[in-house]
Amino acid sequence: MNQLTVLRGQTLSFSGDAFIKGVEDTMVFESDGMVVIENGHITQAGPATEVMTTLPSGVKVESYDKDHIIMPGFIDCHVHYPQTQIIGAYGKQLIDWLNEYTFIAEQQFEDKAHAAEVANVFLQECLKAGTTTSSVFCTVHPQSVDAFFEASSALNMRMIAGKVLMDRHAPEALLDTPQQGYDQSKALIDRWHEHGRQLYAVTPRFAPTSSPEQMDMAGQLWQESPGTFLQSHVSENKGEIEWVKSLYPKCKGYLDVYDKYQQLGPRAIYGHGVWLSESELQRCHETGTAIAHCPTSNQFLGSGLFDLKNATQAERPVRVGLATDLGAGTSFSMLQTLNETYKVAQLNGYPLSAGLAFYLATRGSAKSLYLDDKIGSIEVGNEADLVVLNTKSTAAIEYRMRYCESLEEALFIQMTLGDDRAIKATYVAGKCLYQSS
Numbered sequence: 001m002n003q004l005t006v007l008r009g010q011t012l013s014f015s016g017d018a019f020i021k022g023v024e025d026t027m028v029f030e031s032d033g034m035v036v037i038e039n040g041h042i043t044q045a046g047p048a049t050e051v052m053t054t055l056p057s058g059v060k061v062e063s064y065d066k067d068h069i070i071m072p073g074f075i076d077c078h079v080h081y082p083q084t085q086i087i088g089a090y091g092k093q094l095i096d097w098l099n100e101y102t103f104i105a106e107q108q109f110e111d112k113a114h115a116a117e118v119a120n121v122f123l124q125e126c127l128k129a130g131t132t133t134s135s136v137f138c139t140v141h142p143q144s145v146d147a148f149f150e151a152s153s154a155l156n157m158r159m160i161a162g163k164v165l166m167d168r169h170a171p172e173a174l175l176d177t178p179q180q181g182y183d184q185s186k187a188l189i190d191r192w193h194e195h196g197r198q199l200y201a202v203t204p205r206f207a208p209t210s211s212p213e214q215m216d217m218a219g220q221l222w223q224e225s226p227g228t229f230l231q232s233h234v235s236e237n238k239g240e241i242e243w244v245k246s247l248y249p250k251c252k253g254y255l256d257v258y259d260k261y262q263q264l265g266p267r268a269i270y271g272h273g274v275w276l277s278e279s280e281l282q283r284c285h286e287t288g289t290a291i292a293h294c295p296t297s298n299q300f301l302g303s304g305l306f307d308l309k310n311a312t313q314a315e316r317p318v319r320v321g322l323a324t325d326l327g328a329g330t331s332f333s334m335l336q337t338l339n340e341t342y343k344v345a346q347l348n349g350y351p352l353s354a355g356l357a358f359y360l361a362t363r364g365s366a367k368s369l370y371l372d373d374k375i376g377s378i379e380v381g382n383e384a385d386l387v388v389l390n391t392k393s394t395a396a397i398e399y400r401m402r403y404c405e406s407l408e409e410a411l412f413i414q415m416t417l418g419d420d421r422a423i424k425a426t427y428v429a430g431k432c433l434y435q436s437s
């Protein structure tokens with residue numbers, strides 16, 4: 001028998017690209033909405049008074065009052081689960097931070113038991129923060145990928161992840177070879193890609209830690225593995241960009257390295273892109289390559305201020321998703337990540353609206369990953385990954401909300417003051433996996 005779950009309350013979702021079509025034409029808000037879920041998928045969504053008439057009598061309804069908003073689960077387009085243990089490591093920019101903290105911590109993932117422990121902590125924190133999908137870097141160790149996917153598939157979460165490819169400029173214990181990297185990734189693709197809700201990302205860490213031979217094989221592997229993702233980093237830090245120029249002197253720029261090795265296209269997603277030039281943004285646009293905006297990380301490592309407005313402009317929109325980039329990022333909370341998105345946009349002269357911000361954290365991120373036909377909106381046929389926001393989660397927010405006059409204002413208050421305490425419940429494929437007490 002089909003398992004039926006019915007949620008009732010205020011619902012918020014987006015029906016299309018809010019950056020291109022505008023918030024007014026895409027935001028769908030129901031003040032008394034109903035979402036019906038069968039076998040992990042949304043089968044009905046709309047005004048409760050209409051949907052209710054179609055339900056069998058006596059069906060149990062989970063009702064959330066006016067202090068709550070049911071919305072799509074948040075999507076984190078770029079994050080490193082092995083760095084859960086080094087969030088908030090003090091005081092360095094990218095390359096020193098990698099050498100002094102990251103590459104030390106990642107060596108521990110040779111031990112699968114350690115990887116499994118961290119994967120479970122990471123996924124529980126995601127659920128607490130209302131994040132239902134992430135694009136995840138593991139470490140160079142294939143067992144770090146197995147540990148992650150074992151944990152995420154046990155929770156039936158739609159996760160993207162991959163083994164980091166690195167054959168130079170890192171400690172010996174974290175290096176593979178082009179052939180090893182290829183073979184291990186291929187075996188992981190066979191084991192995990194489209195295993196339930198799991199998806200594989202070929203994961204060259206970034207151009208400096210892969211030789212031209214490894215870049216070549218990574219591009220080949222991605223091209224010959226239909227439906228897989230490719231994730232990496234680009235143009236995060238000015239010193240890093242100079243380094244890439246010296247390592248790949250024949251390439252026109254940083255993005256061109258990935259272009260040369262067939263690593264641009266649909267389902268390629270690059271963290272940061274802070275310093276991409278106009279012609280590089282144009283290339284992202286024409287190839288369908290996505291950028292993951294990592295505002296807390298970019299500030300924490302002093303990398304720079306990504307220009308969201310310029311990247312998403314309607315004349316040549318680049319697909320942009322939102323990302324925590326933990327452990328250089330500083331919060332699991334996508335609400336806090338939106339808070340920093342707003343402030344970074346302000347520093348670029350762009351007061352991002354709350355509507356666009358919530359679009360970015362949900363359907364926009366799903367679109368950047370080419371998964372908007374599956375997740376990121378409350379739409380019939382989509383997978384039922386949902387979050388229930390408590391709009392009065394702290395005394396200060398409750399007080400502030402007494403003076404709130406509109407939905408836009410309520411959303412803005414949540415992304416400015418809210419954090420994991422605002423997450424009332426998180427549903428994964430229709431199953432409530434987290435509920436705050």
Ligand code: GUN
Nearest residue numbers: 080102205206233297328
């Ligand atoms: N560039 C290459 N590796 C990393 C990483 O782990 N974190 C960040 N922020 N940038 C990177």
Ligand code: ZN
Nearest residue numbers: 078233271325
């Ligand atoms: Zn990263």
